[in-house]
Amino acid sequence: MRTSYKTVQCKDIVKDMVGSSVVLAGWVHQIRDLGGKKFIILRDGSGFVQITISKDSVNEEVLKISEELTYESVVQVKGVVKEDPRAPRGVEIVPSEIRILNLASKPLPLDVSGKVSADLDTRLRERVLDLRRNEMRAIVRIADTTLRVIRDTLRSMGFIEVFTPKIIATATEGGANLFPVIYFGREAFLAQSPQLYKELLAASLERVFEIGPAWRAEESDTPYHLAEFISVDIEAAFMDYEDVMKILEKLIEQILTTLRKEHEDDLKILKHELPSISIPLPRIKYTEAIEILQNEGFNIKFGDDLGTPELRALSLKIGHELYFITEFPTKIRAFYTKPMDSNPELSESFDLVWRHIELASGSSRIHKKDMLIEALKSRGLNVENFQYFIKWFDYGMPPHAGWGLGFSRLLLMLTGRSNVKEVTLFPRDKKRLTP
Amino acid sequence: MRTSYKTVQCKDIVKDMVGSSVVLAGWVHQIRDLGGKKFIILRDGSGFVQITISKDSVNEEVLKISEELTYESVVQVKGVVKEDPRAPRGVEIVPSEIRILNLASKPLPLDVSGKVSADLDTRLRERVLDLRRNEMRAIVRIADTTLRVIRDTLRSMGFIEVFTPKIIATATEGGANLFPVIYFGREAFLAQSPQLYKELLAASLERVFEIGPAWRAEESDTPYHLAEFISVDIEAAFMDYEDVMKILEKLIEQILTTLRKEHEDDLKILKHELPSISIPLPRIKYTEAIEILQNEGFNIKFGDDLGTPELRALSLKIGHELYFITEFPTKIRAFYTKPMDSNPELSESFDLVWRHIELASGSSRIHKKDMLIEALKSRGLNVENFQYFIKWFDYGMPPHAGWGLGFSRLLLMLTGRSNVKEVTLFPRDKKRLTP
Numbered sequence: 001m002r003t004s005y006k007t008v009q010c011k012d013i014v015k016d017m018v019g020s021s022v023v024l025a026g027w028v029h030q031i032r033d034l035g036g037k038k039f040i041i042l043r044d045g046s047g048f049v050q051i052t053i054s055k056d057s058v059n060e061e062v063l064k065i066s067e068e069l070t071y072e073s074v075v076q077v078k079g080v081v082k083e084d085p086r087a088p089r090g091v092e093i094v095p096s097e098i099r100i101l102n103l104a105s106k107p108l109p110l111d112v113s114g115k116v117s118a119d120l121d122t123r124l125r126e127r128v129l130d131l132r133r134n135e136m137r138a139i140v141r142i143a144d145t146t147l148r149v150i151r152d153t154l155r156s157m158g159f160i161e162v163f164t165p166k167i168i169a170t171a172t173e174g175g176a177n178l179f180p181v182i183y184f185g186r187e188a189f190l191a192q193s194p195q196l197y198k199e200l201l202a203a204s205l206e207r208v209f210e211i212g213p214a215w216r217a218e219e220s221d222t223p224y225h226l227a228e229f230i231s232v233d234i235e236a237a238f239m240d241y242e243d244v245m246k247i248l249e250k251l252i253e254q255i256l257t258t259l260r261k262e263h264e265d266d267l268k269i270l271k272h273e274l275p276s277i278s279i280p281l282p283r284i285k286y287t288e289a290i291e292i293l294q295n296e297g298f299n300i301k302f303g304d305d306l307g308t309p310e311l312r313a314l315s316l317k318i319g320h321e322l323y324f325i326t327e328f329p330t331k332i333r334a335f336y337t338k339p340m341d342s343n344p345e346l347s348e349s350f351d352l353v354w355r356h357i358e359l360a361s362g363s364s365r366i367h368k369k370d371m372l373i374e375a376l377k378s379r380g381l382n383v384e385n386f387q388y389f390i391k392w393f394d395y396g397m398p399p400h401a402g403w404g405l406g407f408s409r410l411l412l413m414l415t416g417r418s419n420v421k422e423v424t425l426f427p428r429d430k431k432r433l434t435p
Numbered sequence: 436m437r438t439s440y441k442t443v444q445c446k447d448i449v450k451d452m453v454g455s456s457v458v459l460a461g462w463v464h465q466i467r468d469l470g471g472k473k474f475i476i477l478r479d480g481s482g483f484v485q486i487t488i489s490k491d492s493v494n495e496e497v498l499k500i501s502e503e504l505t506y507e508s509v510v511q512v513k514g515v516v517k518e519d520p521r522a523p524r525g526v527e528i529v530p531s532e533i534r535i536l537n538l539a540s541k542p543l544p545l546d547v548s549g550k551v552s553a554d555l556d557t558r559l560r561e562r563v564l565d566l567r568r569n570e571m572r573a574i575v576r577i578a579d580t581t582l583r584v585i586r587d588t589l590r591s592m593g594f595i596e597v598f599t600p601k602i603i604a605t606a607t608e609g610g611a612n613l614f615p616v617i618y619f620g621r622e623a624f625l626a627q628s629p630q631l632y633k634e635l636l637a638a639s640l641e642r643v644f645e646i647g648p649a650w651r652a653e654e655s656d657t658p659y660h661l662a663e664f665i666s667v668d669i670e671a672a673f674m675d676y677e678d679v680m681k682i683l684e685k686l687i688e689q690i691l692t693t694l695r696k697e698h699e700d701d702l703k704i705l706k707h708e709l710p711s712i713s714i715p716l717p718r719i720k721y722t723e724a725i726e727i728l729q730n731e732g733f734n735i736k737f738g739d740d741l742g743t744p745e746l747r748a749l750s751l752k753i754g755h756e757l758y759f760i761t762e763f764p765t766k767i768r769a770f771y772t773k774p775m776d777s778n779p780e781l782s783e784s785f786d787l788v789w790r791h792i793e794l795a796s797g798s799s800r801i802h803k804k805d806m807l808i809e810a811l812k813s814r815g816l817n818v819e820n821f822q823y824f825i826k827w828f829d830y831g832m833p834p835h836a837g838w839g840l841g842f843s844r845l846l847l848m849l850t851g852r853s854n855v856k857e858v859t860l861f862p863r864d865k866k867r868l869t870p
Contacts, residue, residue, distance in 0.1 A: 001592055005673035005834060009593065025673040026641075027831050045593060045641025045672070072831035074802075102802060104831040107765040128827045131639035140640060146593045148586070157436055158444065158480060160579045163665050165861045166601075166648050167614070169868045180617045181604070181625065183662075184545060184652065184865050190602075190616065204566035205575060206461075206480025212647060213601050217619065227618075230598050237480070238440035238460040309481065315611075367509075367537060388869040391562045396462050396507035396539040399440060426600045426632060430619050433604045435635065 005076055005101075012048030015090050017081045024049065024093065025101070027132065028069050029392055030113055038066055042077060042093075043132070051077055057094050064085060065098045071106040072112060072129070078283040100267045120422060127426060127435055138266035139415045139423055142259060143407075146414060147211065149258045150232060153251050157345045159207040162406075164197035166190060166213065170385040176188060177216040181229075190215040193404055195336065196389045198235035199365055203392055211407070213416045221429060223419040224308075224409060228428040234412075235402035240364045241338075241348040244401045248352060252322070259414060261263050261270045272416030275321050282323040284314075286346070289325055292317055310388060312356035322413075326350045334376040339362040352405075354413045362403025369393035440511055440536075446482030446662040450525050452516045459484065459510045459528065460536070460566065463504050465548055473501055477512060477528075478567070485522040486512055492529050500533045507539040507564070509548060523635075555857060562861060562870055573701035574850045579691050580697060581849060582646065585667060588689045589599055591681060592670060594642040599632035601625060601648065605820040612651040615664075625650040627838055630771065633670035634800055637835045638827055644669045644870045646842070656864055658854040659743075659792055659844060666713070667845075670837035675799040676773075676783040679836045680759055683787060683795060684714045687757070707851030708758050710789075717758040719749075724760055738764050747791035757848070761785045770810040773799040787840070789848045797838025802853060804828035816858055 001009075005025040013022065026044030040051040053066050066393040069075065079095035110118055110126035114133050123130040130136055151161065167181055168191050179190040191197075195213050201208040210233045236244060256274050259267070267274065286306075293300050296313050306325070307412050308315070315321065330339045330347040337347045348364035366372045372393060383390070410421035421427040426435055440460040448457065461479030475486040488501050514530035522613075545553055545561035558565040565571055586596065587775045602616055603626050614625040626632075628649050636643040641840065645668045653660040671679060691709050694702070699838050702709065721741075729736050731748050740759070741749070750756065765782040766772045772782045783799035807828060811818050818825070843855035856862040862870055 003673050003678045004675045027833070045595075074831050074833045096701075099822075101834055102828075102832050105829040108830060128635050128639050129830055131636070140595060140597070144590075147596050148590065151583070151586070155579075156582065160575060161582050162575070162860055163648065165663060165863055167650070167663055167863055167868070182615045183868060184654075186868070197870075198592045200563050201566070201860065204563050205572065219619075228600060228602055236438075238438050243438045361791070363647055378452065391870075393537075394540040395543060395564055396509050397537055398460070398462070398509045399536055404657070425597055425636065428600055428602055433602065433618060433621070433623060434446065435632075435826075 006044075009046035010042060010044045010049040012150060013049050013081055013089070013091055013093070015083065018083050018091065020081050020333055021078070022081060022093065023076065023078050026074070028071055028073045028075060028104075031069060031071065040066065042075070048088060050084070050092045051095055051098075052084065052087070052092045053095065059096065062095050062098050063098060066071070068100065069098075070104045070106045072108060072132070073100060074099055074104070081319070092368065094262055098336050108318055112211045120419060124421060124427065124432065125435075131425065134269050137270040138263075139411065139417070140156065141266050142270075142413055142414055143423070145258060145262060146255050146407075146410070149255045150193060150207075150211065153254045154209045154234060154247075156249060157207070159209045160205055162198070162201050162205070162208045162210050163212065164194040164201070164210055165189070169388070177218060179215050179217050192216055192257060193231060194233050195334070195404075196361040196386075198233055198391070198402060199336065199400060200392055202235040202237045202402070206238070206398075207234075207236045219430065222430075223421070226408065226420055226424060226427050226429060229420070229424075230407035232405040232407050233402065237398035237400045239401045240399065241326075241401050242360060244362050244403050245283075245326075245350055245352075246280070248362070248403055248405070249277075249281045252281075253277060253279050254353075255410075255414070257313075267387070270416055275413065277322055281352075282318070282320045283326050283350075284323060285326050286328045289314055302331060305332060306351075308356050311353055311358070315353065315355050322352070322354050324352055331378075333363060335379050335381060336363075336365045336372070337375075338366050339371075348401075350403075352403075354409075356404075357412065359409050359413065360403050360405040362401065364399070364401040367397045367399045369391070369397075441479075444481035445477060445479045446507070448484050448516055448526055448528070450518065453518050453526065455516050456513070457516060457528065458511065458513050461509070463506055463508045463510060463539075466504060466506065468816070469522070475501065475504065475656060477510070483523060484618070484702070485519070485527040486530055486533075487517075487519065487522075487527040488530065494531065497530050497533050500535060503538070504533075505539045505541045507543055507567070508535060509537040509539070510535055515731055519776075527848055529624075529661055542807035552720055552861065555854060558861065559856060559867065560870075566860065569704050573704040574846065575860075576701050576844055577694060577698055577705075577849055578858070580693060581845070584690045584693045585646065585686060586644075588686050589644045589669060591684075592642070594644045594671070595640055596638070597633070597636050597643045597645050598647065599629040599645055601627070604823070612653060614650050614652050627651055627785040628666060629668050630769070630839075631821075634771065634835060635673045635824070635827055637670040637837070638832050641673065641833075642669075642671045654865065656866075658856070661843065661859060661862050661864060662857055664855070664859075665842035667840040667842050668837065670835060672835045674836045675834065676761075676797060676836050679797050679838050680718075680761075680785055680787075681715070683840070684712075684716045687716075687787075688712060688714050690845075690849065711849065716746045716787075717755045718761050718785075719753060719758060720761050724749055738765060738767060741786075743791050746788055746793070750788065750790050757787070757789050759785045759787055766813075768798065770814050770816060771798075771800045771807070772810075773801050774806075783836075785838075787838075789844075791823055792844055792847065793841075794844050794848065795838050795840035797836065799834070799836040802828070802832045802834045804832075833859070 029043035030041035038053040078097040079093040084092040110129040352360040411423040465476035471489040511534040513532040514528040519527040545564040787795040796814035846858040
């Protein structure tokens with residue numbers, strides 16, 4: 001796409017264009033000076049191209065400016081495409097003019113070329129430079145495609161994209177971990193999840209999905225938690241937990257297939273191999289999981305949560321990388337979770353587990369008013385606070401089910417990284433509020 | 436898609452299926468009792484189908500249950516597809532079993548079939564029922580397709596989808612209209628726009644877009660403002676305001692073309708005709724607009740904002756429905772707006788106007804550090820508060836431009852509605868915090 005500053009993107013310069021005049025604009029990614037010849041690797045959003053400068057082939061002015069260039073300076077380059085078998089894609093640019101649009105200071109606080117590694121704290125502080133690194137650009141591209149596949153796949157199944165309110169009057173999942181907002185002088189909160197609103201929308205529109213921010217005031221700093229995160233949510237009427245598990249595994253399969261096809265280069269940059277899965281994914285019941293863990297020596301009993309060490313041990317023992325744990329105890333799931341008809345101690349619920357990480361969580365939901373009120377009371381929640389939700393159970397609330405998927409956690413599996421902060425552009429946690 | 440409750444969606448029942456057994460699930464949309472015969476219009480997320488009940492063709496149990504049905508009750512229907520030329524799509528269902536999954540109370544607080552109209556306040560209070568109305572479902576489908584077209588079109592132009600922080604340390608657009616958040620004991624705010632973060636991402640990734648929530652604590656209640664709204668944002672390095680105006684008008688053209696092709700029925704339901712545009716859209720300079728308004732008798736001068744009455748008069752006078760106003764005075768635009776080289780009193784900025792409504796707003800941005808600091812100071816802003824942003828101007832900030840588009844405002848043009856609250860699923864304003 002031609003813009004005021006360029007006629008073509010770096011990656012679109014190919015052998016067919018040899019002899020053409022082009023205008024490029026981007027960042028000085030690398031400078032290699034071989035005495036008589038200087039190679040500048042120009043980077044833009046699309047990729048790289050080599051600018052070759054030698055005394056014989058460029059004018060005085062270009063030579064002079066090429067001496068002033070610093071890493072990450074922003075430049076515009078006019079030149080002609082030449083063939084060069086040693087350059088990437090077999091082409092190089094011989095410049096007739098180089099214009100510095102913004103000179104970068106040196107030294108840079110972070111090495112963009114990736115030769116000098118930095119710890120995550122430094123990288124997050126210098127994030128704008130960090131995001132220019134090859135690995136981060138690969139992660140961003142994979143995230144972009146993943147979002148596209150999620151939406152396309154859900155739309156093909158009849159799901160409609162929605163946006164639900166992020167400022168809410170009361171806690172949905174109990175009162176913990178909420179960020180208070182001052183809303184026109186009243187106290188309100190940031191939504192921990194779109195849960196109740198997506199249920200109401202399923203009661204109107206049948207199948208809905210949302211990809212948007214959610215917030216939890218997590219006190220502890222872990223590689224799997226953020227104060228602000230992107231949640232992928234679906235909710236569907238006339239489905240139960242098994243139906244929405246099938247949707248989730250199909251979605252994951254579609255993402256993996258597409259990334260293998262379209263992002264081979266990015267996966268290579270990340271030195272990452274995507275997990276091989278076949279659906280249906282393995283399913284293991286919560287009670288079975290507890291038994292296995294007890295046999296492994298864990299001091300755990302029915303009703304306990306499965307934390308990172310438990311999930312790690314369980315995944316190793318059963319030999320699966322990606323699987324469902326199903327039918328959790330009703331009392332350890334949120335109030336809207338539907339108990340099993342055959343045994344109300346257990347619920348129609350599941351988690352999707354990858355290695356030691358819970359990627360997604362879902363269930364059939366209660367759709368009968370009496371049962372909902374009972375569930376609220378049994379958890380000590382104030383029924384009055386939920387009237388805005390309960391009200392609709394009198395007016396055609398269908399049976400429904402859904403799940404929420406942590407987008408950054410999913411990206412760990414897709415990019416081979418180990419900390420959600422690394423795959424989040426500008427993460428927020430207890431200590432980070434900028435950049 | 437077969438689920439636990441159904442084998443097929445209502446709208447997928449067509450003549451080819453005559454003779455097949457199906458299981459359906461949905462809401463009782465209408466009941467027409469013609470004495471010997473009863474017609475139930477069953478509605479699900481996909482559409483409608485007619486269930487025909489006559490003493491001759493159904494069993495006692497079905498007859499009995501059909502007497503108990505109320506509007507909006509949730510039912511499951513097993514039956515056989517029969518031909519009926521008078522029914523929608525020429526097919527009806529003769530049921531062998533009807534199961535009530537959730538009986539709806541009567542009377543309903545809002546008429547879903549649309550025969551009895553209600554004012555917007557009532558509709559928003561009874562929103563879950565309101566969203567089941569034909570008109571609202573058409574709006575939701577149009578919104579869904581619009582989102583799809585926006586993302587597909589921007590991706591085809593090399594834009595990458597991003598998410599930026601919504602909890603921020605300082606105001607981006609000046610201090611007004613911010614919602615305070617208590618962030619781990621510190622004061623923070625909800626983002627009014629992704630502005631500075633999208634600029635930083637353009638400095639890393641070149642072309643980015645985001646569709647997400649933003650917040651403004653608007654004291655006044657107007658048909659065009661919400662406390663929480665969805666903003667469509669792009670930001671691109673190596674573009675100026677004219678480049679991003681071209682992207683915006685191409686995007687609008689693509690949306691209109693797609694809606695005409697895919698949503699003829701929905702537009703009919705809404706009794707709405709989409710505007711006919713041809714690109715390039717008309718462009719009128721701010722100074723020209725002021726002159727026209729002065730000639731129209733408005734008491735307005737250079738440096739004044741253009742409000743609803745001014746835009747209404749201007750659009751009528753120039754005879755355009757959708758057009759750009761360009762080159763606003765620098766001092767009435769945000770600090771990051773780039774002044775024109777030829778006359779720094781004016782800026783490289785624009786608004787996209789539809790009738791009397793500003794749909795989008797954009798500009799070239801300042802990319803030089805000195806100029807940015809000058810712009811902050813001249814507006815009385817504290818330079819220290821913006822250090823997290825200014826810092827990056829030393830490390831390869833490219834020339835860049837972008838715009839923000841109000842999604843609900845755009846939907847007014849696409850659906851023919853007149854209040855952004857009507858086209859927002861669960862709107863938030865000063866008085867509404869639920870549902």
